[in-house]
Amino acid sequence: MTATPYYIVYEEKLRRNLDLITRVAREAQVEIIMAFKANALWRTFGVFREYGIRSTASSLNEMWLANEELHCKAHTYCPAYTPETIDQFLAGSSHLTFNSVTQFQRFEQNVKDYNATQENTISCGLRINPMCSVIDTDIYNPCSPGSRFGVTAEELDVLPKGIDGFHFHALCESTSFDLEKVLIAVERQFGRFLSQLKWINMGGGHLMTREGYDTAHLVRLLRDFKRRYPNLHVILEPGSAFCWQTGDLETTVVDIVENSGIATAIIDASFACHMPDCLEMPYKPRITQALDEVDHNFPTYRLGGNSCLSGDFVGDWSFERPLQIGDHLTLEDMNHYTTVKTNMFNGIAHPAIVYRRLDGTTEVLREFTYEDYKRRMS
Numbered sequence: 114m115t116a117t118p119y120y121i122v123y124e125e126k127l128r129r130n131l132d133l134i135t136r137v138a139r140e141a142q143v144e145i146i147m148a149f150k151a152n153a154l155w156r157t158f159g160v161f162r163e164y165g166i167r168s169t170a171s172s173l174n175e176m177w178l179a180n181e182e183l184h185c186k187a188h189t190y191c192p193a194y195t196p197e198t199i200d201q202f203l204a205g206s207s208h209l210t211f212n213s214v215t216q217f218q219r220f221e222q223n224v225k226d227y228n229a230t231q232e233n234t235i236s237c238g239l240r241i242n243p244m245c246s247v248i249d250t251d252i253y254n255p256c257s258p259g260s261r262f263g264v265t266a267e268e269l270d271v272l273p274k275g276i277d278g279f280h281f282h283a284l285c286e287s288t289s290f291d292l293e294k295v296l297i298a299v300e301r302q303f304g305r306f307l308s309q310l311k312w313i314n315m316g317g318g319h320l321m322t323r324e325g326y327d328t329a330h331l332v333r334l335l336r337d338f339k340r341r342y343p344n345l346h347v348i349l350e351p352g353s354a355f356c357w358q359t360g361d362l363e364t365t366v367v368d369i370v371e372n373s374g375i376a377t378a379i380i381d382a383s384f385a386c387h388m389p390d391c392l393e394m395p396y397k398p399r400i401t402q403a404l405d406e407v408d409h410n411f412p413t414y415r416l417g418g419n420s421c422l423s424g425d426f427v428g429d430w431s432f433e434r435p436l437q438i439g440d441h442l443t444l445e446d447m448n449h450y451t452t453v454k455t456n457m458f459n460g461i462a463h464p465a466i467v468y469r470r471l472d473g474t475t476e477v478l479r480e481f482t483y484e485d486y487k488r489r490m491s
């Protein structure tokens with residue numbers, strides 16, 4: 114095993130999520146594909162391929178990863194295609210969703226030319242925006258006023274010829290009841306177009322693997338929708354749900370300092386670099402070795418990252434006994450989004466990536482060195 118810090122991903126937990134997601138897809142008669150935004154640890158993709166998982170892509174790099182490592186063409190949605198990128202997107206996609214009618218009109222001819230020469234043609238979609246906000250955190254809300262995502266109902270008088278599908282994304286770590294609200298808005302605003310389409314992609318944010326998520330309600334909701342629109346192939350593209358609670362970040366306490374009565378345990382990782390959502394979202398992860406709640410009757414600490422950013426800390430957590438230098442701390446649920454969003458700010462050593470297989474063996478998938486830091490710059 115490698116030294117801390119390292120992310121560890123558990124095959125058993127990935128399979129548990131994949132079992133649940135593929136069961137929901139079967140029961141609801143929908144297709145559930147994975148969003149790479151939340152997970153690009155491609156050396157674990159063998160398991161995803163076993164379950165027949167395909168993927169969505171929002172950039173050329175994500176699309177190429179789908180082609181290479183999931184062995185599939187991608188359902189692609191990129192906020193803006195350009196003349197320089199469109200042909201590459203066409204070559205690696207099965208579905209291409211446009212963010213605006215202008216974007217579709219700009220590249221419609223490229224699609225027609227491509228389809229005229231191919232056996233597997235590309236199906237075009239339009240991203241719609243039902244402007245139905247169910248997310249409290251603005252940075253994750255694609256439906257807030259002024260959003261740059263998708264066409265609103267007022268903007269769409271007629272369905273452009275050549276559009277086969279609609280795509281909407283309005284959820285984030287949401288419940289099936291949030292989806293129900295959004296579906297009501299979609300049908301109310303865009304219902305007149307739905308019978309003319311072949312598919313609808315309901316985006317991501319369906320956190321069906323979270324404890325307490327009502328999957329039976331989701332299945333009922335989707336089956337009812339399909340009964341109303343039997344012409345539509347329904348696609349969901351969650352990211353988080355696939356990797357929810359499938360891995361942790363293992364760290365070590367490297368110093369303990371105190372200022373103005375606040376004790377901070379500095380760890381050999383960084384919130385800013387290795388757990389950015391803790392600061393961005395923000396949220397406070399569970400720590401295996403800490404008490405469930407802060408209790409000032411017990412030794413209580415902030416955790417500070419090993420970077421020079423003043424705000425690189427989260428806390429507090431309480432522990433049964435005072436922390437010591439060398440103590441091991443496990444920051445839980447650090448796979449989805451976290452492993453994709455890390456950075457090398459400050460040159461802080463990037464955690465290694467470790468995979469624990471079903472048979473109990475562990476493999477270090479990747480270790481990062483000075484060369485990785487240096488090669489990102491020139």
Ligand SMILES: Cc1ncc(COP(=O)(O)O)c(C=O)c1O
Pocket residue numbers: 148150151169190282284285286316317318319350351352353354
């Ligand atoms: C268009 C789109 N699809 C899918 C997702 C995945 O969402 P989640 O990981 O919350 O399921 C996102 C996330 O931002 C997205 O923007």
